[in-house]
Amino acid sequence: MNSTQLSALKARLLRNPGVVLENLAETNALSAAEVIECLPDTMWKKLDGSRCISVLQALPALGELTVIIHTGDGIFEFGGRFPEGETGHGFYNLHGKSGLHGHLRATRCQAIYLVERPFMGRDTASLLFTNLDGGIMFKVFAGRDAEGALNQAQLDALRALYGAQA
Template identity: 40%
Template sequence: MNAVAEQKDDVFLPLQQRLATNPDGILEDIARTYCVSTLDVVRALPEAHRTIVAGDRFETIFEAVTGWGSILFIVHTPDLVLECEGPLPPGTFGRGYFNLHGDSPIGGHIRASRCKEIAFVSRPFMGRESRSIQFFNLDGDAMFKIFVRRDEARNLIADQVARFDTLRASL
């Protein structure tokens, strides 16, 4: 085994072991602890907790989620965790961006061409079941995340869970 492979195993094996016994936690915090990208952390999750597809499925996935009703849209950077609830608006490509249109608190312009991989993540978070679709850029950082919403009792909305599972299985 070469030195690079050994160094990778030095990080990834303990990370995989940690996630196998406890997949809970903030992915970005786990990435900082192990000095890897957030995408590396998602890749290290047990297979039952993640499905990863190519970023060229961006428009297909985005379009499907526009029919889910109100979702939780999160942008997590080292300096900010921005959460926005609302329906995911439709978008179109133009001038190098995927431009969001419609009457929603979620809006803006996404550089979809930088989306390398998209992960469907099902895992515990803060002790509760969660489902999210996470869009990763070329650097392995999350561009943004779409979470299945919770009801008043803090349970995942069943219709969105079914749509998430169906979309994940279709890819």
């Protein structure tokens, strides 16, 4: 992508940041990480993927979250507490008794983005874990209160992972 195309993409995301990032990446032959970094600077922060396990270990304390796994063939959502986990046999093993559980190759995490942007007419806050290819491994979204506003305590905790002030 040349600088003119990149500028056009940044302008598009400034006008409408609430697009499906994976779709925009595909149509522009970019990685999702490259598209995230085209969002306005105020909408994203980045952590190195070497922090993956420490971030994952912080998630269970946040309460009800939504985890989304988006592939070319489907979008899967899990709502609930993020499970505790531990490393073993080359994976970070999620110890969920029911609901979300499994095994994550955390060493393939290149970066973790905190993205705060409007989506479908509502403010959202999410962690986007990206792999070595710049693709999104999975997303973790902050919950909402009874009125539909973002859970402020979760938002503050997510921002604190990045050293950002609430």
